[in-house]
Amino acid sequence: MIKKGLFWDFIGKLFNQGITIVVSIFLARLLLPEDFALIAIVLAIIGIASVFIDFGLTQALIQKQNVRNIHYNSIFWINISLAVILTILCFLSAPLISNFYKLPELINLIRVVSFAFILNALGGVHSAMLVKKMAFIHLSKINIISSFISGVIGVSFAFLDYGVWSLVMQYYSAAIIRQILLWNQTKWLPKFQFSWVVIRPLWHFSKNLFISSILNDIFIRIDIFIIGKLFPPASLGFYSRGKSLNQLISTYSSSSLTTVLFPALSKIQDNLEMVKNKVIDFFQLAALISFFLGGLLYITAQDIIVLMFTDKWMETVPYFQIMVLTTFAHPLSAIILTPLTSLGRTDVFLKLEIMKKILFTFTYVFGFSYGIKGFLYAMLFSQIIGVSLNGYYSGKIINWGLKEQWFIMFTNALISVVGAGFLFFFLSNDMINNHVLHLILCTFSYTFYYIFVNYVFKTKSFQLINRIFMPKILQILKKK
16 A cells, blocks of 8 residues: 555656646746746745644644544634635735835735635645545646646746736646545535534644644745845845755655655554654655755756756856755655654654754854855755754654664765766866756766666665565556
8 A cells, every 4th residue: 555655646746746847947938036036925925824724633634543524524614714814814914014025016916825725725624535545646636637737827827928927827726726626536525513522632633733834834934035035036036946946856756755654654653663664664765866866956957947947047056056955854854754743742743843943043043144055055054953853853752763864864975975076077067068968968877877886785775666666667567
């Protein structure tokens, strides 16, 4: 069940990532950096506020083993009620936010996008149902369809010179299509049922997760607010383009692993040894993928940005190169923290989040005093410490030492740094002026090197990825 779920979730996210990248290429070529700056501020506000929609209760639904219809209905109506409140608050506060940034265009943007709270709240419970059932093939289809159609709509409006509003249309159309498909797939219709009695046990699990989510969402988006206030809109546009591309890569490189791991561990939460073994396997996979991508993206950053978005986005390159050095942090942290939530240890999860946010506060205060690049290098250092903290505390729960985790990370990082460093100095953009040729040569050389080294040294990560994916691939080829 886990291998099947992982395979289909990975395939779905692979297609979805491809669609997202193609759409972003068109939009970046048609729109200005200032347009992306505006939508970055709006979506950062919406992203932080969205945490308040369900207080982490949908995660509690996935973790809870015996769920009845009254649980689903109660959480559904909580989500809708909170979404309405958030819509009203954002609508009314739009002028204040606009005045703060001295960007009058923000007023209408925030007011229009604020209604997305209600739209997204409609599908929260339905999505949790599919995740709980590990129906990832259906979720993959839903994400692919919504991404493709909304991408076509967004690009079409951009061609018609709607500017930043084309990004709004893309966002809204994706949300509408996703909710329709989720409702159609689950066949579940909410009833007017509500009970505080069933909510209280779920709240006991989700309250720490909710506070953690607030802290996390604020700190992963506060850079947008700071740069938007301290630097020109174009600088925020270049930064947000690099950040969104990096997030797309780091998230999709591991989200299949974390999406499948949480419900899987919830089902075996009484067997700690089995939980530990699953986490180690997923951690090894995430390390192999993330360090490979980090090295490859660093040496091909200029080619990717110029070929995808044209020369007008060249200022994004140095930001993007520093960002991809942290590609390992999100997937490895997500994997190692999953046992805490699946085993119900949200108290430890919250403790960790508070510790890391104190660390990140110093990063923001001192990092930005040296400009955007200074902040990014400071964030790299903080991410290394953050992953170590996650590994230490979560490892104590499942009896897996930090030394073993660091050995996996160091092995993959060393392979990546040696290969990427060699190509960066001996196959640089200065030596090969053609971006297409440079991209092909670096990608082929680095990929061959990475596979060859892992194969020769028979790393556990490489052996594991063969065990999971090769049987599925061979099965598909035999059918053809």
